[in-house]
Amino acid sequence: MHFQWYPGHMTKARRMMQENIKLIDLVIELVDARIPLSSRNPDIDELGRQKSRLILLNKADLAENKWNDAWIEYFKDKGYLAVKVNSKKGGGIKNIQSVIQEACKEKIERDRKRGILNRPVRAMVVGIPNVGKSTFINTLAGKACAKTGNKPGVTKGKQWIRLNKGVELLDTPGILWPKFEDQQVGMKLAFIGSIKDEILNTEELAAEFLKLMQQHYPGIIAGKYNIEETGDVYEVLNRIAESRHCIVRGNxxxxxxxxxxxxxxxxxxxxxxxxxxxxxxx
Incomplete structure (x- = not known):
């Protein structure tokens, strides 16, 4: 199964981000806590060079907390400021304003020495499709100011959002990268819904997911669907269909x-x- 999805609007979005990077002080990058490395667009490091950086492990409530903490330490060791959040339920959001100030303290101090006071921090919010950027912005702003949806590609253009006197955010469309060097990365992105389901073979995707579950979380599928697991993942899919009464004509x-x-x-x-x-x- 080959994974790739790079529609035309993503090329335009990348160009727009390149043009706007000079206007901003901080790059806030959202990743999916379940796959923190695979959900990082490698282009972001190039785009955000010489800017302050903040990585948010979003959807942290869907991942194991011990691994969330391990990933936070991993990113800190790489020189990034990193925190875990749950944009949908607001977890970790109330601390974000102070984290933004912390990430930009050198810039704020430089401004102060030059006599520039109260200039807002301008932050660009980036991430791959369906990682929760718009939900994060809406929760942080306390109002629905960015479009949200559970499908990749909802945000198509840029929009500036003023949070308060101290922070302005630039929302950007989710962008993938033109070619996945590692198809395992593409597969994990398909698992979390960052690649359009319409271009995927759902059965093959589910079979690959079951293989991963058998490797890392044996017994979870059996318990959830009240079935016996076998080594044959397609047989497991049949048993899930039977357990959940997924029937077509002709029984x-x-x-x-x-x-x-x-x-x-x-x-x-x-x-x-x-x-x-x-x-x-x-």
Whole structure:
């Protein structure tokens, strides 16, 4: 199964980010806490060179907390300021303003020495599609000022949002990168919904997901769907279809529906707190 998705608007978005980077002081990069490395766009490091950096492990409630903490330390060791948040429920959001000030303290001090007081920090919010940028901005601002959706590609253009006298945010569209060197990265992005489901084979995707679950979280699938797990992941998919009454005409099992249901259960956290990559194995 080959993973790639780079529609035309992403090229335009990258160009727009390059043009606007000179206007900003801080790059706030959202990653998905379940796959913190695979959900980082390698282009962001190039774009954000010489800018203050803040990495937010978003959807931290969907990942195992011990691994969230391990990833925070991993990014700090690399020289980034990093915190975990849950934009949907507001977890960790109230501390973000002070974290932004902390990330930009050198810039604020430089301004102060030059006699520039109360100039707002201008931050660009970046990340791959469907990582929760707009939800983060809306929760931080306390109002619906950025479009949100559970499909990749909802934000198509830039928009400035003034949080208060001290902070202005530039919301940007989610961008992937033109070619995944490692197809495992593409696969994990497909798991979390950052690649359009319409261009994927759902059964194959679910089968790959089940292989990962058997490796890292044996027993979770059996417990959730009240089935017996076997080594054959396609047989497991059949059993999920049977357990969840996914039936088509003629009383046949609707395996594609079961596969979509499995992926939705993972993405929404109904399978529990799951982390799919680990800093000690890099």
């Amino acid at each position: 046949e099992l609707d395996v594609e529906k079961a596969a979509a249901l499995l992926m939705d259960d993972f993405r929404s956290g109904r399978l529990g707190e799951l982390t799919l990559e680990y800093p000690d194995r890099i």
